[in-house]
Amino acid sequence: MILARLEGVSGLRERKKRETREALMTAALRLALERGLDHVRVEDIAAAAGVSPRTYNNYFASKYEAIAARHTDRVRGAVAALRARPATEPFWDALTEALTEPWARHAGEGCAAPGPELLASIRMLSTEPALRAEALRVALAADGELTAAVAERTGTDPARDLYPSLVAAAATAAVQAAVGHWLRADPPVPLVPLLREALRQLAAGLPAPLRPEET
Known part of the structure; x- marks a missing residue:
């Protein structure tokens, strides 16, 4: 029972990570197309995806x-x-x-x-x-x-x-x-x-x- 619960938590955590990564990729492309790549900052992408710049840096090193x-x-x-x-x-x-x-x-x-x-x-x-x-x-x-x-x-x-x-x-x-x-x-x-x-x-x-x- 405990093992199954731990596996469920781990699976949920991995799904959340995939969803966050997908949201960041989507936001980065959308903002670049809307504003031009030079006018997009990491902070903008993070805000559009609903995460902090620190969280962004856990996934990607740059826009x-x-x-x-x-x-x-x-x-x-x-x-x-x-x-x-x-x-x-x-x-x-x-x-x-x-x-x-x-x-x-x-x-x-x-x-x-x-x-x-x-x-x-x-x-x-x-x-x-x-x-x-x-x-x-x-x-x-x-x-x-x-x-x-x-x-x-x-x-x-x-x-x-x-x-x-x-x-x-x-x-x-x-x-x-x-x-x-x-x-x-x-x-x-x-x-x-x-x-x-x-x-x-x-x-x-x-x-x-x-x-x-x-x-």
Whole structure:
């Protein structure tokens, strides 16, 4: 009984932390879009989320980190998903499912057009120098986490073998290319099939497409 009660309290505490983090990320993006990034302070974000600046600092080190956090979460979600895939599943199938899962959850499995919040956050990440620097920092850290997960999955050693680092870098680039294509597509196309196709081509060794006269 006592153990169950303690587990309930712990679960409630973790849920509260997730809700606070989500509120801070949402407030940071909303205020940046409304006022411009240069006119948003940490104190403003904390107030909009209903917490103190001290609480804010328990979650994020800067306003840039709060705005880039969704990207961080997607990468970490993919790493966790890869580690949770069945051990008997073929490697590239497992990697494809793991990398598409966070995007499918955020953008929607059949979503053709980017949602306004997602589109705004990605555009902001790609145009604001400070956010681009934060996104690069996140990407470098994420590559290391994905490399470790790939190494575990394939029984390789990232300190000795090139394969896990190469796969992580190439797969990350494939996802970025697919997302970029999705953002530019006119008419809109669904994201998840694009992600799957990009990773399928990568797994196949990126064969050159047939020319019209060869089809």
